[in-house]
Amino acid sequence: MSVLEITNVVKHYGGVRALVGASLTLEAGEVHGLIGPNGSGKSTLNKVLCGTVAPDDATIVIDGKTVTLRSPMDAHRHGIAGVYQQLSLIPELTVGQNLVLGVERTRAGFLSTTSARSAVTAVLGRFGPALGRGVSEQTKVVDLSPGEQQIIEIAKAVLKRPRILVLDEATASLHRDQVGLVFRVVREICREGAAVVFVSHRIDEIMQLCTRATLLRSGETIATVPIASTTESELVRLMVGEVATMAAKNTSLSADSSVLLEVSGLGGDVIHDVSFTVRAGEVVGLGGLQGQGQSELLLTLFGAMKAHSGTVLVGGKHHRIRSSRDAAHAGFALVPGDRGTQGMFAQRSIQENVSIVSLADRAWLRFLISPRRERAAAQEMVERLHMTIGGLGDQVSTLSGGNQQKVIIAKWLLAEPTIILLDDPTKGVDISAKAEIYGIIRRMTAAGASVVFNSSDDRELAVIADRVLVMYEGTVRGELIGEQVSYDGLVSSALLIGMVDEDSAAPQDPSDAH
Amino acid sequence: MRTDTAKVETSSPRKTVWRFVMDLRVQALTTWVLLAIAVTLDAILQPTFFTLYSITSNFATFVPLVLVAIAQTIVVVGGGLDLSLGAVVALSSVLAVTIMGGRGDRIGLGFLVAVGAGAACGLANGLIVSVVRLQPLIATLATASIFSGLTLVVLPKPGGNVPAVMTEAYRMAVAGIPVSVLAVVVAVALWLLLTRTKLMRHIYAVGGDPAAAYASLVPVTRVRTASYVLAGAFSGLAAMALLANSGSGDPFVGADIALNSIAAVVVGGVALRGGRGGAIGAVVGAIVLAIASNVLFFFNVPTTYRQLANGLVIISALALSVLSPGKGAKR
């Protein structure tokens, strides 16, 4: 008897069909991968399983008994615990308080600190190696790094000793070492009889950890495959329907392309002494380990973070950039790293989201808006970027992640920028949309614009960038050109640059570097 | 895949336990400084300030606002707001004075009725905010109207007698400490007791991040409702303190206690968005506000200009908190 059998799951959000008959079966002791493009319904299926989303229809059978999950408490009672990228931690409470949140032991309503302490100590010990020095039970969650917060989130679920553990993109913000630890713990709890649902965009993680995998596409289950007898490209093919070919190398860059952007000595709170040039039609990538100031560099160039020093020349002209308006006037565009909080106006319509930056260009006297002109402009973008939408008046929140990202790109394209700054634009975007975004980048560079591209995916960077600036501790330490811009080159340069400076670094396991 | 060292990412500094303590101290520091200033000013203007008599009568007027400040803290920490607390105090007080009918043996009953009525009002507020899901600011404005109306129905004009035992006891001193001061101490003790409960921890969680709390199996609806019920109960206690001080019933009492309690909460360093802060700061804030009102009284400013006092204190509190180090840089 399977631990879990969930079938015929249907869920509509207004006009959007998130799930139309998806299903999943779990056996005890297995790690079951759940993969599919964005908008395929993976997250929704997991949320139905964890009780945070009410399905329109679903049949859920746990250990042979049919159950209904109406709330997270129901799911908990049936031994289900979930971990998402969106955390369930309370920032102002401590690690210890968060770990037992919702399941605190009490005596007559008063918190019993002793029993909590032992459980907390145990689980902290298990996850200790993945947490930085100085992280203790008393540390406030708000003071942890995103990766550490994710680890605590996972620890919190593990502390509940679940029968079914759902990890939904739980490894996205983790370092390699942390991922390794999580995998170890997952294998341990599977040996103890639990079952794990594992969702990840990283196919290699799926290949490494899972016994079987279920593929979702457009809200329904396409197939369930045993991992041992499958390959990466087979999985990708199943997801997209064809092998995704990465865009070919940049052909718009010629030897005599003029210098479009010249940055000298740029410094701020996080970055310092950054200097580089970008030629027209070039794609410059930002490499190095994660969190070394790449996002901050983009934000500073864009005027969203304060620059203490340095100059920025666009097309030879000096620009004083102190706000995003200054940056836009200078020809910059920024697609920020977190589209939900930084990029889009969720409650407003697609029309407004697309129009907002370049309103002044189309408005009478830069003030009065013509609805007709706005509609035409937005419609043109929808077609150009192959966006799948209901109507221009729909709320942006109803779109899939990939389409939302396209809306953000569209709003900047309308402003006709010459230097486009992209901060991890394909994070959480499915493969076909990714390919489309690469195509968009190619078209922009063909038209003479330049792109500065930050990515958490070295493979992507290897394909799309002409040159890579390797960053470390807020400054540019090295540069990769031509042949050096390869996956191996990127990975090793990131590691080496870090190692050269560290006296007492944590020991690096060379075999870990892929 | 981007490889990484085990090094901490540069974008988030780590604070130690020591800095945590420093933060707490600085936040409350401005409130204590204000208290010092207020007390000094009042002492200068009122030479008899430090006599037992004057402390007794001063504290006697503090107690209601202190209790309502605690009430408001509970709600605000949970991410809500309650503008009806003034009306709740009024309603509880008229119900209690009517039930007691001046009889000393009914004081216990009076307390029960006051706290019960307060809690019932709180229940109504809580259900409207968490089950019907109306925005607290507007919803409690509406319930304030309703409670005020009910107050007038129970007692259309000032009247009624508070049992003499109550008013006398309120003015006495036990072992040299005025009863009203003891009342404040007991109120604070109640709060501290509350902070050790699971419910209060959950209230902080819901105020900090409701979605995260929900996903963490915290019964958000129940917890939110409970925060309003607790606030109502504390307001019921405030009603009794008011009665003990004034000696008779008055349906028009507590008119600006709600806004004053919010001022107290803000001055005390409790974050209006919830999840942070404690009632001790609010209690000190309430005392500062009450003293500031006294100070204005000495400048012959009519009490209708109470809002002026609040305005001045709020501005001073905020100015101080901006000038003080550590708190200046906000996220």
Next chain:
Amino acid sequence: MSTISAFTSLRWRKVATNPIVIVSIIAVALVLVGQLVSPGFAAYGQVINMLRVASFLGVIAIGQTIVILSGGEGIDLSVGKVATFAAIIGSRIMDGRDANIVVGVVVPLVIAVILGLVNGLGIIYLRIPPFVMTLGMMGVVQGLMLAYTGGTAAGRAAPALTNLVNGRVLFSIPGALFIWLLLGVVITGLLRRTRLGWDLYAVGSNRTAANLSGISVKRTVLGAYVMSSMFAGLGGLLLLGYTESVFLDLADQYTLPSVAAVVVGGTLISGGIGGYVGTAVGAIVLTVLESLLTTLNMPNASRIIVDGVVLLLLLAIYGRQKRLRA
């Protein structure tokens, strides 16, 4: 169900739950009830009078709408006091004569703008929550009034102002209503069809994204609070024209109803969604309700209970917030 009927029923549902529609229906219903209970309630003259009373709330609520739309827990609790202050200054300067009418209008408005500027600066640069800042401003304005008047309100409105507000212009509709209509149209146009308006909605919807989209959030929010105080001042001057003389709490009672009108009209307290049309209708509904209760000779106690219950009911229909479980 055929697609056509499915489509129309979806459209009907959207119309039926549209706050503006609901509030308008209620306004009309209340007038009809009033007519039934007390014949003459719905008479032309009566309705016009009610609308005139509503116009003061309506004008003051223009600013409140803008501030709440700007998001960031935006609210302006000082509008009542600012309106009163403007009326007091105006009446003192005009002193019952037409000669000083221009100065008597300009000076209060300028002062109102300055007060709004202070609000905005405190909120933006000192990061003081709007609730607290405007609460403090209430007290400050009260102190300023105390200093300016020495405790007693003096002066009278200029006859020209009184005529403007009360004078019957067309179909015996008083000038106040035309002024309100004009302001309402201008503001609605501003919100829906200008860059300023779209920027305001963007800022109210997501400040970070607005900041990263080339919008000056600081300027937008500052402008919102300046407008709020300015319209409060305008409302105060209109009130002055109506009552001809002032008292120290002339417009204090308009503050909370202005917030109620905005919310009843369908604007979200969190900002980013809504508009002025709803607020205007909301102001009308609140005023008609008060009139109705007065006509019914309801005792004060019952009246304020009904006020509260009606507000709750309206909000329960369309002012509910999202569930935590999707």
